[in-house]
Amino acid sequence: DVKVTQSSRYLVKRTGEKVFLECVQDMDHENMFWYRQDPGLGLRLIYFSYDVKMKEKGDIPEGYSVSREKKERFSLILESASTNQTSMYLCASSSGEVSYNEQFFGPGTRLTVL
Amino acid sequence: GQNIDQPTEMTATEGAIVQINCTYQTSGFNGLFWYQQHAGEAPTFLSYNVLDGLEEKGRFSSFLSRSKGYSYLLLKELQMKDSASYLCAVTDGDYKLSFGAGTTVTVRA
Numbered sequence: 001d002v003k004v005t006q007s008s009r010y011l012v013k014r015t016g017e018k019v020f021l022e023c024v025q026d027m028d029h030e031n032m033f034w035y036r037q038d039p040g041l042g043l044r045l046i047y048f049s050y051d052v053k054m055k056e057k058g059d060i061p062e063g064y065s066v067s068r069e070k071k072e073r074f075s076l077i078l079e080s081a082s083t084n085q086t087s088m089y090l091c092a093s094s095s096g097e098v099s100y101n102e103q104f105f106g107p108g109t110r111l112t113v114l
Numbered sequence: 115g116q117n118i119d120q121p122t123e124m125t126a127t128e129g130a131i132v133q134i135n136c137t138y139q140t141s142g143f144n145g146l147f148w149y150q151q152h153a154g155e156a157p158t159f160l161s162y163n164v165l166d167g168l169e170e171k172g173r174f175s176s177f178l179s180r181s182k183g184y185s186y187l188l189l190k191e192l193q194m195k196d197s198a199s200y201l202c203a204v205t206d207g208d209y210k211l212s213f214g215a216g217t218t219v220t221v222r223a
Contacts, residue, residue, distance in 0.1 A: 004156075031209050040122075042201065042215040043157075050209065058210070090156065094209065102147065103211060105156035 003027070004106035006091055012112045019078040021109050023091030030096030032074035033103060034058075034066060036087040043090065049074055050096065081113045116140045116212035120202050125220045126192055134187045134217045136202035144207030148176055148187045151199045151216070160187070160200075189219070197221045 007022035023032065030051055035043040035058075045058030047066040055066050063085060067075045074093075078085055088110050092103040117139040126132040138146070145164035149157040163169055163178035163185060175188040189196055199218045203211040 033210075035213075040215055043203075043211075043213040045210060045212075048210060096209070101209075102159040102162065105158070107156050108154075 004091055004093055004104050006089075006106040006109050008109050009107060010110050010112075012114065013078075013081050014114050015082060017078075017081050017113075019081050019111065019113075021076040021078075021089055021091075021111070023074045023076070023093075023106055024072050025074075025091075025093040025104070026072065027093065027095075027104070028071065029093035029104075030071070031094045031101075031103075032068065033092040033094075034064075034074065034076045035090045035092065036060070036085075037090055037108070038087050046076065081111075083113050085111065086113045087111060116204060116206075118202055118204055118212060118214035120200075120214040120217045122215070123218045123220070125222060128192055128194060128221055128223050130192050132189045132192060132219060134189070134200050134202075134219070136185045136187070136214055138183050138185070138202070138204050138214075140183075140204050140206060140212065142206030142208075143180065144205050146176075146178055146185050147201075147203040147205065147211065148185075149201040149203065151201060153198070157201055192221050194221050194223070 033048040034046045049068045091106040094101045094103045120136045148160040151157040161176040199216040202214040
């Protein structure tokens with residue numbers, strides 16, 4: 001079974017702090033994704049990565065950056081957390097064999113910025 | 115750009131049938147996914163349609179009409195455990211998914 005894990009289920013940070021969210025997958029997937037999920041807005045793509053050291057902006061990249069130094073790990077960084085970044089953050093991965101492969105999701109990190 | 119619409123909420127009785135509609139207007143299309151998400155949990159894959167027609171998988175079926183930009187997810191013989199959010203998502207063939215806002219289904223006894 002594919003397993004996607006995220007470093008924390010719940011996180012509370014203060015405005016202005018630098019925040020790291022970590023995601024690890026164990027299925028040797030090429031593609032990894034970071035989403036945020038807000039009520040009434042659904043899942044919105046922040047960043048994604050096709051391969052190690054590669055990254056592409058999604059629909060809402062402002063205020064975020066990412067890092068992919070190893071194939072199994074994809075990190076989301078909030079350089080200076082703000083209250084409007086309070087949200088549920090979901091990581092996902094998929095195989096790069098074909099473009100329509102299903103994405104497998106982690107359990108999510110609920111981030112609160114005070 | 116991508117525009118994906120689905121109803122916000124639906125309520126049905128245990129044992130009944132519920133149909134969740136999804137309409138989409140997208141710049142590219144290479145298939146439509148349905149995911150199920152229980153409260154506080156990760157979304158899990160239900161179905162993928164790329165050709166017109168109905169795909170049946172146990173109590174769940176998914177339909178696609180590419181010409182109409184329309185899909186539905188049909189849940190039969192509803193059970194209490196089917197209470198969840200159902201997410202419609204479209205892929206343009208570039209690995210990415212664009213999601214609708216999700217439909218929360220509540221199953222009542």
